[in-house]
Amino acid sequence: MASGQTKGPATEGLRERKRRETLQRITAAGMRLFIKQGYDNTTLDEIAAEAGISRRTFFYYFKSKDEILLSMQRLNSGRLTEAVRNAPAGASPLETIRDAVIRVSEEIPAREMIGIHRLMKSSAAVQARKHITYVENENALVEALRVKFPGPKHETALKLAAMMSVGAMRLAVETLDEENGKRPLPDILRDIYATLDKGV
Amino acid sequence: MASGQTKGPATEGLRERKRRETLQRITAAGMRLFIKQGYDNTTLDEIAAEAGISRRTFFYYFKSKDEILLSMQRLNSGRLTEAVRNAPAGASPLETIRDAVIRVSEEIPAREMIGIHRLMKSSAAVQARKHITYVENENALVEALRVKFPGPKHETALKLAAMMSVGAMRLAVETLDEENGKRPLPDILRDIYATLDKGV
DNA sequence: ATATTAAATTACACTGAGTGCAATATTGCA
DNA sequence: TGCAATATTGCACTCAGTGTAATTTAATAT
Known part of the structure; x- marks a missing residue:
């Protein structure tokens, strides 16, 4: 939130922050569900829903479920x-x-x-x-x-x-x-x- | 083809022979196609067709493609x-x-x-x-x-x-x-x- | 502020592997 | 011949993963 820097890639932009957060949310959602109901019993639809994204977006962050x-x-x-x-x-x-x-x-x-x-x-x-x-x-x-x-x-x-x-x-x-x-x-x-x- | 033996599980029955042959045909068909067009580019439908069986039967012999x-x-x-x-x-x-x-x-x-x-x-x-x-x-x-x-x-x-x-x-x-x-x-x-x- | 560009998100339609189920055909055996 | 077990198949379904194209959102230059 510090608004000082005029420009430069030194500070993490909003875009990068959100990206990092989304990645983290997907991982967390996946782990939570895997532990709760097992890996094979967890679908990508569920993970996406839990992470608050669409199924397609999952593949923007990960190549595959595993x-x-x-x-x-x-x-x-x-x-x-x-x-x-x-x-x-x-x-x-x-x-x-x-x-x-x-x-x-x-x-x-x-x-x-x-x-x-x-x-x-x-x-x-x-x-x-x-x-x-x-x-x-x-x-x-x-x-x-x-x-x-x-x-x-x-x-x-x-x-x-x-x-x-x-x-x-x-x-x-x-x-x-x-x-x-x-x-x-x-x-x-x-x-x-x-x-x-x-x-x- | 020797028709001598009257009975007994010592001789391989028709059932077992066919099973062995089918298994062999599937393997051969798979290898042929894999070599020709690559593993990923070969579908189970193709393998089944080449082996002269239905796709469903493939799974009676193998648990999976690999x-x-x-x-x-x-x-x-x-x-x-x-x-x-x-x-x-x-x-x-x-x-x-x-x-x-x-x-x-x-x-x-x-x-x-x-x-x-x-x-x-x-x-x-x-x-x-x-x-x-x-x-x-x-x-x-x-x-x-x-x-x-x-x-x-x-x-x-x-x-x-x-x-x-x-x-x-x-x-x-x-x-x-x-x-x-x-x-x-x-x-x-x-x-x-x-x-x-x-x-x- | 505004227009422009690039990155992110999504929907939709599709392929292909693998499973469940139920029906049919074939073989082994009494 | 008839009965049980095994083999074969079709159909419908789930799920992972991909291609494509449209829409939204952030970054940047004017």
């Missing part, structure tokens, strides 16, 4: 690759990711993570899409690692490191769910990496 | 877990799967594998479903391993071993595709496992 869930999932992915990018030099690829994974996991709210994970389990379609984000994740990680470990000789090692790390994360979240959040995510991850070091 | 592709993928999965089950004792979990993976990979026709892999890449939806079979794979492998390595202490190690092996397979097929089949699958896999041993 994008609501996936957009949340992707938040952590971004943080992870960034952590790898900012990692100190001198460590091996696997060590680099491991540290990044554990550091990022410290900031993930367990409750919410479990909730999303359980929602995703409930629908085969979403479950499937989730794994796409894992692969995107792996690729992004490999990209980030390539900068730190250039040269074609490492290529396979980098891919393996990324794969194992994403896999570790996946396993950790599953365990978190099974344990119903008793142990914090970073602890679970440390255990997993310890087992990994012991040669598996 | 099951055509997935059913082929699953063939190898079954062989893999069986190879693990029949593996000799005395090796570590990872060694056990590694040997099984490599052995099974020797019987996979490269051409066909590349074809299916490329088809799957062409559709995001199928791509997604494919990863579900990977996870099913991992679970089946863990099951098989549990018999050989009982006790809850190994649980994490088994899951990791399964994850890495399925990941290795995935990576190998990708490489096979990129190299356009120059190197045979077992060779690629041996390379990957060598890198893995070198500590990644």
